[in-house]
Amino acid sequence: MLNDLRLAVEKSNKGGSINEFRKDFAAAVQKSGWTSWTGQGSAAGEAWRTRVIYQTNMATSYAAGRWKQLNDPELLMVRPFWRYIHSDSVLSPRPQHKAWGDSGLTLPADHPFWATHFPPNGWGCHCSVQAVRAPKTGDATAPPEGWDTVLDKTDAPPGIDKGWAYAPGPCRYATAPDGAGQVDYLS
Incomplete structure (x- = not known):
């Protein structure tokens, strides 16, 4: 099935x-x-x-496709930062997702935050990530305190639903075991 x-x-x-x-x-x-x-x-x-x-x-x-796009080496050369974008179309926004978007959370593309917080971050999450040249004045440039704490209740960081503490892109696209480059393991 x-x-x-x-x-x-x-x-x-x-x-x-x-x-x-x-x-x-x-x-x-x-x-x-x-x-x-x-x-x-x-x-x-x-x-x-x-x-x-x-x-x-x-x-x-x-x-997963967006992750692959954002990790294009040519794009990363000109837009090495990623900004968390909260979707305002959600009827019941998650407070953390809204806070990350409202604060303009902008981190380097290789920041460990993205390994667990690359959206979607739960059931019905419509958040996204945008590649940018640099943080804007006033943007949050560090993840919120405790972002990497794993909660017992969800086995995930705050704001992430149980089972969603991963980035879909690296789970689909990974380096081949022989180091020969990227392989799409699901095709």
Whole structure:
């Protein structure tokens, strides 16, 4: 079933709609015999479940591609800093994400903060990162105190949902074991 869902996500990444994903999801669930999942049995519940899966996979796929773009050596030569951008379109903004965006948090691209805080940082997070030449006057140029403390409740730093303390890009694109350059491990 997971392979069928992965194929449905890949199809969506190539331009498929959420409605196509929902059909592929229904086929995968039926084929695997998965039952008793949250949302099963009601149109609203199934729409919610498929929307969460679809949006989460699209956001992390986008983030992996964005990570690769932002790490282009030519771009890094002219824009070596990254700024955290909070999305104001979120109905219930996370206080930390909003604070990072409102403060203009701008750090070098190679700062360890980005390894755990490169968005999305949780379910429904629509934050992003922008490459910039340098911090603007008034921008925060250091992460907030305690940013790297791992909370027992979430096993993640403050402001990061459980299971989200990673940057999707380096998890998808990594250096080949023989040092021959970048490899896309998911293709």
